[in-house]
Amino acid sequence: MAELLNVENLSAGYGEAVVLHEVSLRLDEGQTLALLGRNGTGKTTFMNTLAGATRQHAGRITLGGQALNRLKPHERAAAGIGWVPQERNIFKSLTVHENLTAVARPGPWTPERAYQMFPRLAERQGNLGTQLSGGEQQMLAVARALVLNPRLLLLDEPLEGLAPIIVEELLRAIRAITRDEGLSAIIVEQHPQAILAISDVAVVLDHGTVVHRDSAQALSDQPGLLDQLLGVARR
Known part of the structure; x- marks a missing residue:
């Protein structure tokens, strides 16, 4: 490798x-x-x-x-580098979908593909970051790193x-x-x-x-x- x-x-x-x-x-x-x-x-x-x-x-x-x-x-x-820090650092004043589209870079990981990986986020696309549970915020933090299409x-x-x-x-x-x-x-x-x-x-x-x-x-x-x-x- x-x-x-x-x-x-x-x-x-x-x-x-x-x-x-x-x-x-x-x-x-x-x-x-x-x-x-x-x-x-x-x-x-x-x-x-x-x-x-x-x-x-x-x-x-x-x-x-x-x-x-x-x-x-x-x-x-x-x-x-796709970084998910302990603090998660999601944009709490933006919706789930806005969090993803605001940082997305070209590549195989799109917001739609992130929703397939995390169906809970697909159900909450229009929810603000402040309206998510801690687990959902963590999923969003991971999804946001993925749509950067990191190595x-x-x-x-x-x-x-x-x-x-x-x-x-x-x-x-x-x-x-x-x-x-x-x-x-x-x-x-x-x-x-x-x-x-x-x-x-x-x-x-x-x-x-x-x-x-x-x-x-x-x-x-x-x-x-x-x-x-x-x-x-x-x-």
């Missing part, structure tokens, strides 16, 4: 505060990477850095061979705080987007087993550095090691 993302010796943070320290990883076309770690280990900072929302102190990021280091967030979106989808804790039935719906959609459609993705999640099941590669961060990398299957098959890496105490 051809390499899509290459991160080399990345150090980044907020202002003068450095959160990530010499992080290196790569991802091939069509692969999904599960980015794991305890709270406060740098996972969100890494995603924000790929999207251009932090200060990069050192290192290099390339997407499909294109250097992203000096690009602004909107330029990274044009280069192929790499960044999902930062997409299941956080959602009802179990919505979690299952979103997991099915994410699996379809990555497995069936072949869209590359990096997923940060506090439910590791759920994400490892639909990922190819697993990387664990601790104190802003990579402390473990393996296939997702290999890490899923070692629950004791996974608990140790994530600081989970067994009773």
Whole structure:
């Protein structure tokens, strides 16, 4: 498989505060990477850095061979980054359909195709963002990233705080987007087993550095090691 993302010796943070320290990883076309770690280990900072929302102190990021280091967030979106941050950042004063058409770029993912992936959104096209439930807002945030027609989808804790039935719906959609459609993705999640099941590669961060990398299957098959890496105490 051809390499899509290459991160080399990345150090980044907020202002003068450095959160990530010499992080290196790569991802091939069509692969999904599960980015794991305890709270406060740098996972969100890494995603924000790929999207251009932090200060990069050192290192290099390339997407499909294109250097992203000096690009602004909107330029990274044009280069192929589709970002779904923890805050979702949908336009709450716009309707569902307006949220999608306002950012859509040419490509296979159209608003109509997004509605097929998320039927709940199709039913609520005319609803304002403020009229959606938390789960529907998350679906809209994912759909909005898809209609950018990205090469790499960044999902930062997409299941956080959602009802179990919505979690299952979103997991099915994410699996379809990555497995069936072949869209590359990096997923940060506090439910590791759920994400490892639909990922190819697993990387664990601790104190802003990579402390473990393996296939997702290999890490899923070692629950004791996974608990140790994530600081989970067994009773």
